[in-house]
Amino acid sequence: MSQNKAIEELLKKLAEGAQLNEQQQKQMKDYKFWKTQPVPDLNEKITEEGPIEQKTVADISIQPYPLLKEFEWADLDLNNVEDRDEVFKLLYENYVEDADSTFRFKYSSEFLDWALKPPGYKKEWHVGVRVKASGRLIGFIAGTPADLQVRSKPVKAVEINFICVHKKLRSKRLAPILIKEVTRRVNLQGIFQALYTAGVVLPSPVSVARYNHRPINWGKLHDVGFSYLPDNVTKTQMIAKYTLRNEGKLKNLRRAELKDFDQVFTLLTKFQSKYELIQDFTRDELKHWLFGDNTLSNDKKVVHTFVVEENDRITDFFSFYLLPFTILDNPAHNELGIAYLFYYASDAEFDESDSAKAQALLKKRLTDLIGEALIIAKSLGVDVFNCVSCQDNNLFLQDLKFGEGDGILNYYLFNYKSRIISGGLDDDKHVDYGNVSKVGVVML
Numbered sequence: 001m002s003q004n005k006a007i008e009e010l011l012k013k014l015a016e017g018a019q020l021n022e023q024q025q026k027q028m029k030d031y032k033f034w035k036t037q038p039v040p041d042l043n044e045k046i047t048e049e050g051p052i053e054q055k056t057v058a059d060i061s062i063q064p065y066p067l068l069k070e071f072e073w074a075d076l077d078l079n080n081v082e083d084r085d086e087v088f089k090l091l092y093e094n095y096v097e098d099a100d101s102t103f104r105f106k107y108s109s110e111f112l113d114w115a116l117k118p119p120g121y122k123k124e125w126h127v128g129v130r131v132k133a134s135g136r137l138i139g140f141i142a143g144t145p146a147d148l149q150v151r152s153k154p155v156k157a158v159e160i161n162f163i164c165v166h167k168k169l170r171s172k173r174l175a176p177i178l179i180k181e182v183t184r185r186v187n188l189q190g191i192f193q194a195l196y197t198a199g200v201v202l203p204s205p206v207s208v209a210r211y212n213h214r215p216i217n218w219g220k221l222h223d224v225g226f227s228y229l230p231d232n233v234t235k236t237q238m239i240a241k242y243t244l245r246n247e248g249k250l251k252n253l254r255r256a257e258l259k260d261f262d263q264v265f266t267l268l269t270k271f272q273s274k275y276e277l278i279q280d281f282t283r284d285e286l287k288h289w290l291f292g293d294n295t296l297s298n299d300k301k302v303v304h305t306f307v308v309e310e311n312d313r314i315t316d317f318f319s320f321y322l323l324p325f326t327i328l329d330n331p332a333h334n335e336l337g338i339a340y341l342f343y344y345a346s347d348a349e350f351d352e353s354d355s356a357k358a359q360a361l362l363k364k365r366l367t368d369l370i371g372e373a374l375i376i377a378k379s380l381g382v383d384v385f386n387c388v389s390c391q392d393n394n395l396f397l398q399d400l401k402f403g404e405g406d407g408i409l410n411y412y413l414f415n416y417k418s419r420i421i422s423g424g425l426d427d428d429k430h431v432d433y434g435n436v437s438k439v440g441v442v443m444l
């Protein structure tokens with residue numbers, strides 16, 4: 001039995017909505033909405049890469065999509081406390097929840113600020129649907145600016161995330177309307193491509209990855225019903241297996257400061273050039289994603305970034321973000337600390353021309369680096385550390401005792417055809433520990 005059954009379930013649901021089995025068996029003709037959209041057919045053999053349909057801003061309606069008369073559109077202003085609280089409440093109560101309603105994602109204002117307000121964000125891309133009579137928010141979808149490079153080709157794009165329809169209004173075709181409306185609003189800004197991820201199978205993934213979990217506080221994960229005790233093992237053995245040192249041992253590792261930014265930007269750009277799907281960050285964007293709100297104290301920060309500096313040179317960096325669960329109805333614990341690996345880069349492989357040797361160097365370095373990330377995460381109260389099988393993660397997963405999860409994450413490009421890009425899985429969709437992915441972008 002898997003170590004983190006309940007985490008699995010939540011992550012799976014986070015990505016998929018509630019319809020995986022039904023959806024998985026669907027054929028193209030059954031996708032009533034998606035078959036009308038500019039996305040590749042399921043199993044389409046892609047020979048030529050690029051946009052599917054060519055449009056200009058002049059082709060786009062300036063009128064919002066019509067809604068049933070009970071509902072109205074709302075641009076949500078996340079700088080406004082009331083709007084932000086409404087988004088928080090909608091996501092908290094409806095986004096993803098386990099079967100017993102025991103755990104809920106704890107989206108703090110700090111998290112929403114970071115996730116939804118990168119440089120160049122537009123409040124009209126924070127699209128809400130309200131009930132006209134009560135003003136209650138019942139639907140949401142968010143677009144954020146994110147230019148991409150797909151196999152080195154620049155693609156002007158947005159990322160779409162946090163689609164959510166109130167539980168009581170599910171299966172009423174509101175999601176397609178939210179998607180069409182955010183598409184229209186993004187198109188009006190001259191952007192016709194998007195990147196999004198989901199656990200649910202839609203036409204058609206450009207890449208497929210899997211979640212991996214590294215228990216940090218196994219005892220607590222077990223106490224709250226997250227981790228199950230495998231047969232023939234004692235609790236003490238499980239706790240011992242996952243126990244980490246309290247102090248790291250990597251020399252010259254420290255929290256990143258703004259003065260490091262230029263070097264971090266250069267290092268990441270070089271490191272990521274090997275991937276086939278990356279976000280093409282502006283300097284301001286990367287500063288936002290890695291440094292977040294630098295005025296926050298360390299215990300309030302959402303994103304945590306660390307560098308290794310030797311003789312004034314940044315040789316490596318890593319980052320992770322925190323998105324805890326609230327635990328309901330548990331006498332002993334009210335929160336579960338969860339970290340997600342974010343961007344990292346290392347110069348370990350740069351000077352080695354033999355690719356096998358370069359990979360061995362990188363494997364060693366990343367194992368050291370992410371091993372430190374686990375120890376730091378522990379000191380920040382994290383109980384489990386998650387990552388997907390993308391970037392070069394497959395190199396360190398086994399050595400650092402990450403367990404393969406049940407949750408699959410599909411990556412999609414809207415209005416863009418691309419041949420499949422490896423998400424680090426083998427043909428059976430299990431982590432391919434001998435090979436690394438070609439996906440460099442990390443989605444929240």
Ligand SMILES: CCCCCCCCCCCCCC(=O)SCCNC(=O)CCNC(=O)[C@H](O)C(C)(C)COP(=O)(O)OP(=O)(O)OC[C@H]1O[C@@H](n2cnc3c(N)ncnc32)[C@H](O)[C@@H]1OP(=O)(O)O
Nearest residue numbers: 017031032033034161162163164165170171172173174175
């Ligand atoms: C250029 C700019 C382009 C911008 C747009 C780019 C595209 C962005 C696309 C969005 C990327 C979002 C990325 C994330 O945020 S992934 C996170 C998804 N959110 C959740 O899991 C939260 C909990 N679930 C819900 O709130 C609802 O179940 C949602 C809102 C997911 C569906 O609501 P509901 O359950 O009430 O269903 P319906 O009757 O209204 O609609 C049914 C139709 O919707 C298709 N469906 C179901 N789930 C998803 C899904 N996750 N992505 C895309 N499509 C999805 C489904 O196949 C069917 O179409 P078809 O099978 O008939 O064809």
